[in-house]
Amino acid sequence: MxxxxxxxxxxxxxxxxxxxxxxxxxVFAGIPASEVAASLVDVMREFNPTLSEEMEGMDFMDALRISPRAGSDALSAVEDRLLEAEMAAVKVAGExxxxxxxxxxxxxxxxxxxxxxxxxxxxxxxxxxxxxxxxxxxxxxxxxxxxxxxxxxxxxxxxxxxxxxxxxxxxxxxxxxxxxxxxxxxxxxxxxxxxxxxxxxxxxxxxxxxxxxxxxxxxxxxxxxxxxxxx
Incomplete structure (x- = not known):
């Protein structure tokens, strides 16, 4: 009831x-969210190593939220990597x-x-x-x-x-x-x-x-x- x-x-x-x-x-039943978050850290490391350290251990959405602090190019790269991960994840997400x-x-x-x-x-x-x-x-x-x-x-x-x-x-x-x-x-x-x-x-x-x-x-x-x- x-x-x-x-x-x-x-x-x-x-x-x-x-x-x-x-x-x-x-969404991330087949691809661990922790792996996605780590991949965003790797992307950020190329633009701003200090900010990448701050992103370590964060939820990937929170990592995306703070990525603009490293500039528009960094934001674009992190966003593009997340989109790539999402598209891969839904293909193996199950029912x-x-x-x-x-x-x-x-x-x-x-x-x-x-x-x-x-x-x-x-x-x-x-x-x-x-x-x-x-x-x-x-x-x-x-x-x-x-x-x-x-x-x-x-x-x-x-x-x-x-x-x-x-x-x-x-x-x-x-x-x-x-x-x-x-x-x-x-x-x-x-x-x-x-x-x-x-x-x-x-x-x-x-x-x-x-x-x-x-x-x-x-x-x-x-x-x-x-x-x-x-x-």
Whole structure:
């Protein structure tokens, strides 16, 4: 049975936004994220050894965020390397997250608009969806703005773009994401958020960040959407 928070989060939602890595698939299931991060450090070392040392041990998205400090050429090289890694990763990422396809189907069948809103590149998202015949379930894909990491979530930029493309007010959109930055982006956009706690401890961090609801399986979202058409 859907929780009160989940019901309230989707009852008036016209646009359902899915973060990609986590809710839809595990992008780096076949290629470890740590390897990707290390490769970005190697790229940065050619431009700014001091900054490359600072990047060591960072999540690769955080490494991308600070790369502009080394200049536009360094940013371009790091971004290009990350795109290359993402495109390789989605080819060996395996099947969609359990319940993801059902959630996409339920969102569309309920009369809601559906978008993927991700810090991953739109190219890798589109490639994965095409490989699994999911393109017809998604109306918009808003990925990372190339060479503009400041627009990544927790910035609300991608959510606002998706809402505008779909012709839906941000206040009537809900983002499903597995990170605190997803929740923060939704709050900044005046949208709702559903936290997907796919790892131990995420329930607390997502709730503390302000998620309207927290789920532990995507099937829970599919069931709730199936039971409640948009109004």
């Amino acid at each position: 859907a929780s009160k928070g989940l019901i309230e989060a989707i009852t008036t939602t016209q646009g359902v936004f899915f973060d990609f890595d986590g809710p839809v698939c595990e 969609p997250t359990p319940g993801a396809v059902a959630s996409l189907e339920a969102a569309k069948a309920s009369g809601r608009s559906v978008a993927i809103v991700s810090n991953n590149s739109a190219e890798c998202v589109r490639d994965f969806l095409a490989r699994h015949d999911l393109i017809p379930l998604v109306q918009e894909i808003v990925g990372r703005s190339a060479y503009k990491p400041h627009r990544m979530k927790p910035s609300p930029y991608s959510l606002l773009v998706a809402a505008a493309r779909l012709g839906v007010s941000p206040e009537r959109c809900t983002l499903v994401g597995d990170s605190v930055s997803d929740v923060e982006a939704a709050i900044a956009a005046a949208a709702k958020s559903i936290g997907y706690a796919n790892r131990a401890g995420k329930n607390q961090s997502l709730a503390k960040a302000g998620a309207n609801a927290v789920i532990e399986s995507m099937d829970a979202l599919a069931d709730a959407l199936s039971e409640r058409p948009v109004r």
